[in-house]
Amino acid sequence: MTHDAAVLKAREIASRVLAPSAGQNDTAGQFSTDAVESLGESGLLGLLLPVDLGGSGSGPRTFAAVTATLAEADASVAMVYLMHILGTATILAARPSAARAITPILQEIGAGRHLSTLAFSEAGSRSHFWVPMSRAQRNGKSVRISAKKSWVTSAGHAQSYVVSALSPEGAGPTDSTLYLLTAETRGLSVAGPWDGLGLRANASAPIALDDCQVPSDFQLTDDGAGFPAMLNVVLPLFSLGTAAVALGLCRAAVAATASHLKSARFEHLGQSLGESLPTLRAQLAAMQIDADGLSARIDDLIEHLEEPCETTMLRVLETKAAAGEVAISVTSVAMRVCGGAAFSKHLSIERLFRDAHAGAVMAPTGDVLRELIGKSLLGLPLF
Numbered sequence: 432m433t434h435d436a437a438v439l440k441a442r443e444i445a446s447r448v449l450a451p452s453a454g455q456n457d458t459a460g461q462f463s464t465d466a467v468e469s470l471g472e473s474g475l476l477g478l479l480l481p482v483d484l485g486g487s488g489s490g491p492r493t494f495a496a497v498t499a500t501l502a503e504a505d506a507s508v509a510m511v512y513l514m515h516i517l518g519t520a521t522i523l524a525a526r527p528s529a530a531r532a533i534t535p536i537l538q539e540i541g542a543g544r545h546l547s548t549l550a551f552s553e554a555g556s557r558s559h560f561w562v563p564m565s566r567a568q569r570n571g572k573s574v575r576i577s578a579k580k581s582w583v584t585s586a587g588h589a590q591s592y593v594v595s596a597l598s599p600e601g602a603g604p605t606d607s608t609l610y611l612l613t614a615e616t617r618g619l620s621v622a623g624p625w626d627g628l629g630l631r632a633n634a635s636a637p638i639a640l641d642d643c644q645v646p647s648d649f650q651l652t653d654d655g656a657g658f659p660a661m662l663n664v665v666l667p668l669f670s671l672g673t674a675a676v677a678l679g680l681c682r683a684a685v686a687a688t689a690s691h692l693k694s695a696r697f698e699h700l701g702q703s704l705g706e707s708l709p710t711l712r713a714q715l716a717a718m719q720i721d722a723d724g725l726s727a728r729i730d731d732l733i734e735h736l737e738e739p740c741e742t743t744m745l746r747v748l749e750t751k752a753a754a755g756e757v758a759i760s761v762t763s764v765a766m767r768v769c770g771g772a773a774f775s776k777h778l779s780i781e782r783l784f785r786d787a788h789a790g791a792v793m794a795p796t797g798d799v800l801r802e803l804i805g806k807s808l809l810g811l812p813l814f
């Protein structure tokens with residue numbers, strides 16, 4: 432699938448499946464299985480997989496464009512898609528000894544029949560996902576894992592979960608290992624509801640792992656190699672993907688604000704809001720400038736990921752930090768510009784505003800990223 436074909440498919444799904452139900456799913460906190468089915472049928476679930484596994488062999492540029500397009504219509508679905516792509520990338524990067532067990536799963540993803548996700552964050556270490564509290568216990572050739580995973584996007588809907596735990600013999604707090612648990616694993620259960628402020632339709636519920644047995648074939652990284660995989664495989668794509676979700680939200684906010692300024696009227700003046708008030712036009716312009724600035728930042732990160740150099744990790748950290756702030760700022764301006772109509776939920780803007788607040792609190796949070804960037808500029812150890 433070419434870049435243009437993938438974006439066209441994302442646009443078609445966004446307008447046919449996502450846009451008509453985004454508001455309703457947000458209100459009900461309803462996960463969209465229709466959206467996941469459509470993404471599977473279109474081939475977009477296997478976007479980054481190689482062609483011999485049924486994928487499209489696409490890269491970060493296409494992934495960002497597809498994710499932003501989905502987010503413009505429904506950021507909840509875009510986040511489900513992003514977490515799936517991260518899960519898939521981690522499974523694909525698995526150590527060679529896991530190949531026989533995981534190849535059928537990757538083929539199912541390539542065929543569009545398998546949704547994956549990440550289960551890193553734990554109740555005990557909160558947003559510091561790089562320090563799992565759970566520890567895998569050796570049990571012959573397999574391990575047993577008990578853990579309280581506090582937020583797992585697509586919980587109860589995914590067919591597999593990429594799970595972190597401290598390695599059985601790991602000595603340090605970041606000596607973790609990544610494992611793949613299928614949804615049928617005995618002891619794995621959704622441990623509570625998801626009722627967030629935003630991204631309400633993405634089922635980011637807690638998951639309990641109660642003495643789950645994981646065969647060695649489903650150990651994705653070597654013992655203790657979970658943390659490097661989080662940093663090198665997951666983080667770059669997560670930063671790009673959350674920035675793409677933020678961009679989709681900003682674009683949707685600009686479009687919805689422009690539409691309101693054109694259609695809402697001061698009847699006593701015989702003018703639309705946009706015709707009447709230069710201050711509203713100026714704020715709309717500022718939103719557009721910020722959205723395009725974020726788009727340029729995303730392009731810059733894509734170039735860094737396509738041709739990595741010594742500044743790539745800095746750009747990875749900067750892009751997620753900046754995107755979280757831009758999304759909050761642009762949707763906040765949209766709320767103010769659209770006044771009572773936005774505040775009383777007559778427009779989609781308040782959903783965009785709520786959804787935009789997720790990016791900055793998803794780990795690594797904006798605060799943690801700024802802390803890491805500051806440390807790196809001063810040559811201090813990051814962890």
Ligand SMILES: Cc1cc2nc3c(=O)[nH]c(=O)nc-3n(C[C@H](O)[C@H](O)[C@H](O)COP(=O)(O)OP(=O)(O)OC[C@H]3O[C@@H](n4cnc5c(N)ncnc54)[C@H](O)[C@@H]3O)c2cc1C
Nearest residue numbers: 549550551552557558582583584630635792793794796798
């Ligand atoms: C919609 C949504 C979906 C999610 N999906 C997933 C998922 O699929 N998989 C998954 O593993 N997790 C997921 N998460 C969890 C997420 O990544 C974070 O772990 C979680 O949001 C952290 O919340 P907390 O209350 O535990 O934060 P806390 O750790 O309690 O943070 C509280 C505040 O302290 C700040 N802070 C923390 N540490 C530092 C520091 N070192 N320096 C400066 N400030 C700091 C934070 O920025 C924050 O403002 C999801 C979260 C959300 C909201």
